[in-house]
Amino acid sequence: MIQKRQTQIWFLFILILMIMLLSFFQQTIRRFLLKSRAEGNELTVKLKLQGHFEQIQIPSYKTKVVLYTSEGKAKELSDQQLTKDAENFFKLLVSLGDLDLAKLYAVFIKPDKYVGKIFCSSNQTGADCKSPAIILKPRQNNLDLSQFTFLSGDLQVQDGKVSAFDLSKIIKDLGKITNDYLESDVNGDRVVDTVDYSLALYSLGQNAGDDVVNFASASASPTPSQTISPTPDLTVTPTHSSQLTPTPTSPTTPTPTQSQSQAGTCNSTLNGKIYVNAGVFGQKCRVLDNEQHHYCVINQSECNATSCLAKFKETAKQILPACSNGLATLDEQKTQVDCQTQFSQGACTPEPTPGCEDNRPAC
Amino acid sequence: MSSKKLAYFFLFFLAFYLISLIALKEYYEKKLAKLSAEKKTLQEDLKRQSQPPNVSLNDIFLLAKKNKLVNQAKKGQMYFSAKTNKLGKDEWLVIIMLEGDPESIADASDLRLDLDGSIETADLTTGDAFPLYPRKVTSNNAVLITGITSINKSNITFGSAGKTFVTLKVKKTQVLKVPAKISIDPKETAIYLNAENILDQTKNFKEILLY
Numbered sequence: 001m002i003q004k005r006q007t008q009i010w011f012l013f014i015l016i017l018m019i020m021l022l023s024f025f026q027q028t029i030r031r032f033l034l035k036s037r038a039e040g041n042e043l044t045v046k047l048k049l050q051g052h053f054e055q056i057q058i059p060s061y062k063t064k065v066v067l068y069t070s071e072g073k074a075k076e077l078s079d080q081q082l083t084k085d086a087e088n089f090f091k092l093l094v095s096l097g098d099l100d101l102a103k104l105y106a107v108f109i110k111p112d113k114y115v116g117k118i119f120c121s122s123n124q125t126g127a128d129c130k131s132p133a134i135i136l137k138p139r140q141n142n143l144d145l146s147q148f149t150f151l152s153g154d155l156q157v158q159d160g161k162v163s164a165f166d167l168s169k170i171i172k173d174l175g176k177i178t179n180d181y182l183e184s185d186v187n188g189d190r191v192v193d194t195v196d197y198s199l200a201l202y203s204l205g206q207n208a209g210d211d212v213v214n215f216a217s218a219s220a221s222p223t224p225s226q227t228i229s230p231t232p233d234l235t236v237t238p239t240h241s242s243q244l245t246p247t248p249t250s251p252t253t254p255t256p257t258q259s260q261s262q263a264g265t266c267n268s269t270l271n272g273k274i275y276v277n278a279g280v281f282g283q284k285c286r287v288l289d290n291e292q293h294h295y296c297v298i299n300q301s302e303c304n305a306t307s308c309l310a311k312f313k314e315t316a317k318q319i320l321p322a323c324s325n326g327l328a329t330l331d332e333q334k335t336q337v338d339c340q341t342q343f344s345q346g347a348c349t350p351e352p353t354p355g356c357e358d359n360r361p362a363c
Numbered sequence: 364m365s366s367k368k369l370a371y372f373f374l375f376f377l378a379f380y381l382i383s384l385i386a387l388k389e390y391y392e393k394k395l396a397k398l399s400a401e402k403k404t405l406q407e408d409l410k411r412q413s414q415p416p417n418v419s420l421n422d423i424f425l426l427a428k429k430n431k432l433v434n435q436a437k438k439g440q441m442y443f444s445a446k447t448n449k450l451g452k453d454e455w456l457v458i459i460m461l462e463g464d465p466e467s468i469a470d471a472s473d474l475r476l477d478l479d480g481s482i483e484t485a486d487l488t489t490g491d492a493f494p495l496y497p498r499k500v501t502s503n504n505a506v507l508i509t510g511i512t513s514i515n516k517s518n519i520t521f522g523s524a525g526k527t528f529v530t531l532k533v534k535k536t537q538v539l540k541v542p543a544k545i546s547i548d549p550k551e552t553a554i555y556l557n558a559e560n561i562l563d564q565t566k567n568f569k570e571i572l573l574y
Contacts, residue, residue: 003366006366006369007366007369010366010369010370010372010373011369013373014369014372014373014376017373017376017377017380018376020380055417163473163509164471164472164473164509164510164511164553164555165471165473165553165555165558165560167470167471167509167511167512168470168471168555168556168557168558169558171429171470171471171512171514171557172470172557172558174422174425174426174429175418175422175423175425175426175429175430177416177418189416189417190416191416191417191418191422193418193419193422194421194422194425194514197514201497201511204497204498204509204511205497205498207498207500207507276420278418278420278423281416281418281423282418284419284420286420323423323424323427323428323517324420324423324424324426324427325426325427325430325431327423327426327427328420328423328424355517356424356427356428356517357421357424357516357517357518358419358420358421358424358516358517
């Protein structure tokens, strides 16, 4: 009787233990059992896109992917997500479904805002891609195409080439900011600026267009019909460097006449930081590092730190709104500038009126 | 089942349970670490997204200048005109002008010319209608030139009318009884302002005959 009781207790104990074990393992079991059914055949492609994306948050591009065999188009997938990975390359995960893995494939990839490229293998693209040679295996396939750069500039509605129309769209949208999709924001940094212009301009200079697909009856997106012996005068004109040189602040003080013997030039050296409120673009801070200026004064007493500072601020308050259509203004409270002056008697040539250029380094 | 067997059974399960506990602990710790890293990245991205985009002062000045120029300009259509100068027996100079109101502007333009098989382009020189010509492509039977607005820091220069777009030197490669012909490709030729095609097709030249 006691033994029987003992047996029952042991049995119960082991049962409870097994249930506990199962509960720990259920996730693992689920993953193991369901893995082979749900995962299927996949192709992971690594790409490089024209542009710098290090500072850009989660850029992703909808991408068209077309798989070709030597007979023609085998599978077409649209709106595939191309996303940035940790190394600033882009990754595309394509579900191959029930594709016949016994054949050889070529893959045509066309991201949004970029021109499309055809690949017969990981090192054959464009005109070199004459015959499909990609072997696909069951389950996972990896294709590293990062040695080739996709050129940007083919904006919506994509016509397979970068043309004057695409550049015109970017120029039209210059300055636009968005938290959503904007076709002319080529690099996905939420603003249409000179970087987008430069990217598309480079592609235009290369006469960029979709690769032609020549397999059997296949034809990919239309290619521009030009080119053969191009005379590309590829001029990028990178435009914008946020590198700067100071925008001098020359007040429009009248030139002192030479007949006033005490008149002269007040040479000033500015150091400090200037803060500019730029509306929706936030606040900008610029460093003044031994910046040299001069202005004309009637007598030596006008050449002092106080008047120098006043003139500097007055000029900044005039120039900033004028150059930015009222958007940018001087933040007088935060701006901290130190002015050292030195008077030199004699004829004075006023400093030229500054242009609308920001050449000072950022803080 | 005897107590001894049950005891062995129990010990086996206990051992199995302890080993799997350790293995799973490691697995989930790694997973947690990966998820934490992912969470951190997403949080950083969200933080960046909540900040205003990185726009420089030069970009702001550029935008103001661009808007000013576009608003000041006269809105109107433009077109291409062509004139020819005979240089020799079988050689011509073809000058293509960008025409329109002198106060009108364009931000980009494509011009595609198709040459008949009897002539070829010997030389191509861009004009001053646009400050920048990033694309000049010639082949045996076609010429494609693109003029673009130039942007340099905070300076922007649009294309303007009444100036030369391109000058071509063409020469005959075949002697034919009929005049050689250069025709404009209307589908690939356009003049844009604010992404709108402002090319006046009615005034635009259709073809050039070279006698």
